Amino acid sequence: MQIFLFLLPQLVLFLSVVLVFGIDLMGSKDKQWLPYLALSGAVISLGISIYQYGWMDFEEGIVLGGMIAMDSFSRFFQIFASLVAVLIILLSMAYMKDKSPYQGEFYSFILLVSFAISLLALSSDLVMIFIAFELLSISSYILTGFFRHDPKSSEAGIKYFLYGSLASAMMLYGMSLLYGVTASTNLIEIARGLVGIDPSLNWVVFPAIVLMLVGFGFKTATAPFHQWSPDAYEGAPTPVTAFLAVGSIGAGFAILIRVMITALPEFQMNWVALITGLSIISMTLGNLVAISQKNIKRMLAYSGIAHSGYILIGLVSWGSGVLGTVFDGLTGILVYLLVYLVANLGAFAVVTAIEHKTGSNQIEDYAGLIKRSPLLAGTMAVFLLSLIGIPGTGGFIGKLLVFGSALRAEYYFLALVAIINSVVAGFYYLNVIRYMFFQPLDEPAREAIQVPGSLSVVLVLACVFTLLMGILAQPFIHFVQTSLKLVLS
């Protein structure tokens, strides 16, 4: 019964998938209300998961034959997944209306990917992880290539698919190596199996870690496994891009944290070295390439790669930290993730609104946005400032925590690379602000941009949260720290 209650948000999500898909299949003429059905499913799921987090106690542990971890970390990502579903549906409503006739499929897939996110974060067994990983990936490929008559979208879907299959295969190979060494697929059993392991087997475990990192690196869009992301971001329908940048990345980090910390603490020395490298490459490459981007979706894709690099700093410096102390690293990773995702979602909401109206994603077409829509320009400025890490926004708290943890763990070089990168990032984010605020309009009579109601809900929510996380950071940090307590045991 307890397990049933615990999985209720997922069940609701899955039920809504079936319902939306089924009703669409039955051939009902009027499909206008399908998005609302999907939305209500997601909202119910969100409500349940929030209620569970705040007001219900579960016996923490591994359930269902070791497949599912019932802990606060899972509950945190249950909320995250449902929230992503709600917000992405709100983003899509106006945008998808006249762009595609396949409303039912679109919304059921959005619900399905959200289901997959939470499943991935809940998994505590390699088999389960792989299944959820594939469910997430395959639904994402379909969503990316959803505009099948648009060559860019199709190309993005294929590219994403090819890279993704390769990454999945390598990850699976890594998992099988790990199974070969420890004779178990359960994360906790693996951790036990690796204690005091024969040193000659290190040469199996080490490649296993590398191969699994390929898979996680792919999901989190970390360089050098990032090649899919700029094309997929650019080609995908913009709400799907928002999903990729927020939902998919969040899920990737969830599983990365869980596997590294639960299953591989014995090999921390090894993976810390690897992840340090990934982090430096990601930050530097992401930021440098982002400078030259003309398309805002591509720019955000590259900046996302850079942010993945910053987030990894938290994982690297976790080493000697004690959870709940200042700058423990793990708190930093999740806080950073939270603020980054909110700001990024907001930014994509703005992109969606502008593309919906103007059909363009070029940064230069953002010229004079402040005159055309003060709401869009103002909120976009807040999101970009948060991504730079200016105080008063959540981004600052994230940066403070992550940089602080790097210094505490004495990774001075990493901290240095991170701050240099932050300045570089300032340049291209400001470039967008410059266009929005400083550049005059080309033609004086350019019309104002009306923001659809569902979109402005997302915009305002993201903006308020970005500011709140910067000004009243304590509740958020506290929330994150409670959510982290159990993944470790």
Next chain:
Amino acid sequence: MNFPVLSAITFVPLLISLIVLIIPKSKENLIRWASTILSLIPLALALYVYYVVQADPGTMQFREEYSWIPALDVYYRMGVDGLSAVMLVLTALLSTLCLYYSIYTVKDRVKEYYFLFLLLQVGMTGVFVSLDFVFFYVFWEIGLVPMYLLIGVWGGKRRIYASIKFFLYTLTGSMAMLLAIIAVYLNTGTFDILKAAAAQPFANNLTYAAVAFWAFFIAFAIKVPIFPFHTWLPDAHTEAPTTGSVILAGVLLKLGAYGLIRIVLPMFPEQFAYYSYEVPIIPILAVISIVYGALVCMAQWDLKRLIAYSSVSHMGYVTLGVSAAAASLHAPGADPTSAIIALNGASLQLFTHGIITGGLFFLVGMIYDRAHTRQIKDFGGLGVKMPYYYGIMMVTGFASLGLPGLAGFWSELFVFRGTFAVIPTFAMIGILGLVFTAAYILWKVIQHVFLGEFDQEKWDAATHNAKITDMATFEKVTMWPLVILMVLVGLYPSLITRLLNAVSTVLLNNF
């Protein structure tokens, strides 16, 4: 509970900016007057703080302390002593004057302008009252964004280049400072500025201490700006709108110098002394700023750029004074009084430079509004046509070159009096700056612009037949408070120095 005066000074402008946000865009006059009149509240509070603090200026007063982010050990800590009180008055005064001056000069996007300007005031004020590193950093950075937008939207021709340069330079410094703040926290276990200074971070590890010292120093040096970090300043000052330049020169540059005095000097006295005496990098940079800045002024034909470079030169006196105070720690036989005098001079220069250069930028803005050119060669003989303007400019210019009886004299006198006793070589080179300053003020500003025959044809050609009028009432109202202060501080400097002296004494006696 006492009334939280400092919170009020800091956040009343935020409140006003929110009021501005609510007022409909079309009611421009309401926005203008409401924000100007309401900005008298922080000014009055600042004067009240000044009045109370002067009774015991050496200690931190009006303390406020609340837990802000317990998970990070970050507190909402405020407090003022004599130095901060003087800077508070300066900030509030210049802000109000700028808001008033803008009523008549800013025609474009009025609502956004006032909103951003008030936000800027929040950031500036906050820096002077915070006693917690993170809190300090938050205000330090918050001011950056509105200033960036003020330059970028309301600035001159090369505003985009100038604004982004300004932002990136400061951001670079801030990031270095952020790392240093975290390092200090990890070493001392507190973000409290006073406690961290008392704990003397990295006292047992000289390498780390040096790295942290330079991280802080560079962050502040960029803002001051000290040569070679000064290149953003001429661009930003020149391209900013008049009020933006006033605030930049009057307050923002002071943030850096304030940081040197409030944070770097007490926290790393050994390093500061070492790099001021044994390896005198800091006084060398200060002297270069002074002399080089003044020489560039001599060669400048753009009036606004000239004033901008004069800031580099004048802020060099501040750096020189602070480094002399630090050097006294290591200099054999340096008497503590001279160190205190040097530091007094540096802090007084913050205030006097604020009112003088703020005034000069107002004056440049006024002539530019008429002529739409700032080229010195386009002017000449304006003394006849604009006698009132000429008079005000004379007083301000003379104050700038340090004429006795006006405010600028005292700060320069103190700086050199103190420095001569501690590091005489640098004082001797630095004093060249005074000569050059006199030269460019008299020759470039006074002679080229005001003296000689007025040539109507040349004026018409250069300004496209602009009408030439003397100062309007609002311009007089803007300038008079500054002129009065210049004379008042010139005649009775202890109005300010009394407060600063106590702070300097406490600071230097703690070593």
